[in-house]
Amino acid sequence: MPKCALPNDNGFLALVETSVESCSGVIVITASDYEYLMGFTQVTAIEATAVFSGAFSLVFVSGFAMSYAVKMAVKLIKIL
Structure with missing residues (x-):
């Protein structure tokens, strides 16, 4: 108290x-x-590691998704 x-x-x-x-x-x-x-x-070491690895994974996943979308757009343009 x-x-x-x-x-x-x-x-x-x-x-x-x-x-x-x-x-x-x-x-x-x-x-x-x-x-x-x-x-x-x-902030504990486990929490910091979890946040860092989550953010790092998010960068790779979003980068893959963006490159996949660009690849599909290029294929669509070539078809037309």
Whole structure:
């Protein structure tokens, strides 16, 4: 659960009972909340590999489809 932390007289951060919405200092979260949040924001190696290979495959497939369409158009023009 997020808490509000403000600097005290000694310069250290201290948790205060101010709501998070009206906090003018630093908002701190627990380690488990941080891990949960980072699970959605960090890109893993498997995800990066999947996106790269998918995009690379898309380039080859679209290139093949375009060249096939051009080949068919050339054949149609030669027939006419």
